[in-house]
Every structure is written in structure tokens, then in C-alpha cells.
Amino acid sequence: MFKERIEEYKRGGEKIEALKSLIWRLAEELGHIKIMNFCGTHEWTVVHYGIRSLMPDNVELIAGPGCPVCITPSYAIEKAIELSLEGVKVYTYGDAYRLPSLKPVKGVRSLFEAKASGGKVDVVYSFLDAVKEARNERGEKLFFGIGFETTAPSYALSFCKGIVPEDFYFLSVLRLTPPAADYALSKVGKVSGIIAPGHVSTITGAKPWREIAHNHSMPVVISGFEPLDVLISIATILKMIKEGKSGLVIEYRRAVREDGNKLARMYIEKVFEVSDAAWRGIGIIPSSGLELTTKFSGYDAYKRFSIKKPEAKEWVSDLPKGCKCAEITLGLAKPVDCPYYLKSCTPDRPIGPCMVSSEGTCAIWARFGGGGLAEEIAKEVGVA
């Protein structure tokens, strides 16, 4: 059975040892190497499996902007809270339920708090589940539509197939990853290679990542999410650097096709159009958002509830003062660089958005001890 064979592959201890040796060998004559991942799930794998502690000193792994919850602008959260308190039923994924807004709305700072204050909020697993529930719900409904390219097809297909009730409005905070990758690279400075998002790439295919590899002359590897996948991707990047190569390699071949998912992209293009969009704490990134086209504007929450999106010239940071989420999201800082991290900002009482989602860098580090922390402590006490 294919599935069982993949399970067996995940436990490949010997292969992990061999890859570790290969990585150390490849890194030997190289200078400082900075490898950025773009997906919160890759950061999860890196931290959960202690991959940073397997790296030689000159190989630094940094986390990028790949957490949709972390970059959802505060105005969208505030509006969803407000509507839920006014009697509009708001459906959200669990990941965004506790996401704090910058400004409180009637003393409330998240959909979770809104529900506790009598607001109408429900957590769902999928858009399809929300659509099914909304059919039996009286009055106006709203979906808090976060996500990247991976999530967009579920919305696009549902609208195209006509299964969404007509008083179910969609608040699109959908964002596109390649423009953010480009933006982050322009900010971080010297990055030697990229671990590109595996599941986003099942939709986009190789093309946008190949362009990034070409434009920035660096190796980019589309990676799977098992620890072995990430180690293979790191070794591949180091090998390409050593051989002076740039370009794109698909490591996650069992799931990602060169052309991506054309069917999903066709539906996305029918329902959404690309627009400039706000990323929390970062600003407006050109051509990085998706909004409903005129044909589907009857579902558009921005139109129904007169929600105004911030424009580039009037944009101001929507993070709490002192919170380092934007720098952490762009790979410019680590959670431990933030004055709030695990002091006043904890998974139980998050201040910034990166402490909320299971894919937020701060939440991952808080839960699993950060990158290489155990090793640092071991060195300090002289047992490593």
C-alpha cells in the first residue's frame, strides 16, 4: 500500500543520519548560508523535529511570511467582530478564532471574545461545512475568508457551483505567496536559498517559484513537510550553492506537478481577481490579494457592509506597539528578539498574531522550545 510505504518513509532514521552528514559535508567550505522557508508548516517541521539543531554553525534556517492568520490585517478582524456583535453570523476557521485585533470593538479584540460577549460566531473545519450550516441559519451570514492559494479553490468552486446561499457574504482576505516571497527577499538582504511551500505549489505549480529563483539567482526547492523532505531540500540547496547553480527543484514530487493544478486555477480566475493587498504589520504588497470579481459581487462583504480597504498612502502599522511580528514574518527577527515573547505574549494570551496560529512562528517556538534552544542550553551547561 502506497500510504503505508509513505508512513514507513517518515521513520527513515538511517536516511536522516546520512542526510545530516551530507549537509555537514556540503556546508564545510561554504560561508554563512541563510535558507528561508515560506510556509508555517515547514517552520513547524523545522522546530518540532529539532532540525536547526542538526545544522552546522554556518547554516541558518529562517522563517518567512507563510502564515495566513499572522498576516490577516486588523481592519478585517475588527469588521468581523463588529458584524458578529450586530447579529451577522460569522463563520471562521479555528486558526483565526483567537486572532487579536489592534483596536478593540466594543471592548472586544477577537472573534473568540466576541462570542463570549454574545456575538454570533461559529468555528468550522471547512468552507463547505460553513455553507451547509449557513443554509439553516436565518439572517445574514459572513465567512472570514483567510488563506493562500491552497485555500482559494474551496471558495472558488463553491461559488461557481452555486451552492452558497445568497445572504452568505464573503470577506476575502485571501493572499498570494509568490509576491510576498519577492517582497520578503527584497527586505531580508542576503538569502542563499528558499524552501518553497509544498501545498501552495500543488496549485501554483513550479512557474512562479522558478521566476523567483531566476530573478534572485538562487536555488529554490519546493519541499514536502516530513523532516526527511526538509533535510533533502536543505541538502539540495547546499549542493546547488556549492556547484554555483540557481534554479528550481521540486522535491515534493509525490504531490506537486510542474503545471500545478490547472483546474483549481481556472476556478480561482473565474471567481477572483488579483489586487494590491494589505499584509498585517508589513503594508500593501502589490498584486498580492484576491477579491471577488463583479460577477460574484453579490457575495462581496466589502460591498454589502461598505468595508473600506486601506490604501498604500494611508496605511499605518496594525500591530500592537513593540510587537515584532512583522520582522519575524519577514525573517528579519526571531521570536526571542521580541520583548513580549513568552513574557506578556503567550499562546494562552497572545498579543501579536504570530502567537495565535499553529503556523505562527512565535506559537511554534513557544510550543516546541524554539530553534536549537535545547542545544544552546546543553552547550551552556557543558553537556554538548
Place this chain on the structure above:
Amino acid sequence: MCWAIPGKVVEVKGFLAKVDFEGSIKEVILAVDGVKEGDIVMVHAGVAITKMSEEEWEEEQRFLKELLEGRS
């Protein structure tokens, strides 16, 4: 948010399918062409985004073997 898990398709009905995740059956939207009963799909937030391919997984294994043997 971009986490996806593999499940086995047990029934296809138009653009929807019932998928078995280790015994838990969930109805999902199919955003992939040509999915049939028995296929393994990766499902993210209730939408099947790709079909897993055994053939390409074999290719991945060859890639790893060559990387470790220094031939790629």
C-alpha cells in the same frame, strides 16, 4: 493553514467526494480532475488540492538515493 493530509476517496459525487481519513469519513470539495474511488488525495481545509502519485513518489526516492550517493 496550509497543512494538508492524505485521505482515501471512497465515493465521488460530481465536484464533491467522501474521503476516508484513517476511519473518519468527511465530505470534501474536489479541486482535482479525474479523481476516482481508491485514489489518495491531499485535503486542505475541506478541499482536495492534489492527487498523490505513487509513480512520482518512486521518482522522489530515486532523487534521494542519487543525492546521498552524490550522483545527481
